Amino acid sequence: MVALTELTQVTPNSGRLTIQTVEIAPETTAIRCLDWDRERFDVEFGLRNGTTYNSFLIQAEKVALVDTSHRKFEQLYLEVVVGLIDPTKIEYLIISHTEPDHSGLVKDILQLAPSITVVGAKVAIQFLENMVHQPFKSMQVKSGERLDLGNGHELEFISAPNLHWPDTILTYDHKTSTLYTCDVFGMHYCDDHTYDENITLIEEDFQYYYDCLMGPNARSVLTALKRIEKLEIVTVATGHGPLLQHYISEWLGRYQNWSLEQAKTETLVALFYVEDYGYSEHLVSTIAHGCAKTGAAVELIALNSAEPQEVRELVAQSSGLVIAMPPQSSVMIQAALSTILAAVQKKQAIGLLESGGGDDEPVYPLRNKFQELGLTEAFPPILVKEIPTQATEQLCDEAGTDMGQWLNRDRTIKQIKSINTELEKALGRISTGLYIITAKKGEIQSAMLASWVIQASLEPLGVAIAVSKDRAIESLMHVGDRFVLNVLEEGKYQGLMKHFLKRFAPGADRFTGVKTVSAQ
Known part of the structure; x- marks a missing residue:
């Protein structure tokens, strides 16, 4: 694979920024934005080797751009894209998730290609509508759905919520056996090497990245690994750091082992919703975000596609349950609800909310059933009577946080008691x-x-x-x-x-x- 071009700029606030474009597979180009001097990410995590933001261009019969880049690369990135292709010929913009370091230039791409179709999870499309503040064509995709670009490039989408964003999807190109993963399997590491040739050089950064971003959602990691286990993967096209090609089985194996170990000790909240019904998925994802802030693990599951055994196992493993009320008219989903009721245990926490679909199962009769079974209500039922607003989202986020804090109360008390008394006295003397x-x-x-x-x-x-x-x-x-x-x-x-x-x-x-x- 040959590097096509490299552009560099130095800015007072951002330091040295470099862009490489590299052909990584037939009709597939990686646009690697190298941020050499970035010192922190997500505010609290220090970086020692900068980072990269990777974007990908697939030029088949139909053209697709997978993710964009950080806004600091605006001039360089757009110059590269225009140099590679007439932007008006890009038919699809695939959004792996809407975190700003990958979607920061979506609005700019929309201005260059107004007729482009934005492809993403339902939640991602909703998030983008609030970010770009302009109309755009969109295509909502679910796990297992495909998009044919022609020339053999058939893209399959794999849902991977909470890794580490609620709207994350992975994309697999069946022609090139390339798996586009955005944050998943990535690392904050910046150098000129496109691939993972030297495992010893980057393995510490790989684990640090997992510990900071993926470890808190270990069960979601295991679910994603299960969904891709049958894929033949030649290249893992990550959103950060080098692309993975030489040690793929090793990297995925480490994610598996670390996540299994992490899952043994974490507090789990299972959140049930119904795909394509009201605002079910969006509201549940917002509650999940609030839960995750407390250190609780979250697992989202669609009642209209889950197997009964999967539902039973997840309920049995969970400390907390959240249910977005399903429609009364679906016999299959009513059966799933009965499965949940049969599997719950005393001391579990429960939270209920309306889905806003117009045919919701009534909240209060179900609430009474859970209380009769001995479950503790983590937050009052959330009633959705209109299109969710920012206030509704805040309510859901804070409800999730309340549930997580309740479930982790014993651990929190233990941590407080473990504080060294001398340190506590010293801190108490600080004015x-x-x-x-x-x-x-x-x-x-x-x-x-x-x-x-x-x-x-x-x-x-x-x-x-x-x-x-x-x-x-x-x-x-x-x-x-x-x-x-x-x-x-x-x-x-x-x-x-x-x-x-x-x-x-x-x-x-x-x-x-x-x-x-x-x-x-």
């Missing part, structure tokens, strides 16, 4: 103030009481704030978001402190009864 952090994004707003706030820099003035991943406000404090640091006045803080220390129900307005002023 800190009291602050209220407030943030707003669209129609969503939140707040929290904070004490761990320190000055981080003078020029420009910066502060560092400790925010736990499972705090509701965390989702409003990502890169590019804005927040307000409110300093409580000495002698006048008791009322506000008491208000913001209390536990809020999922979706509750944190500012009820509090006088507020909007920040400019």
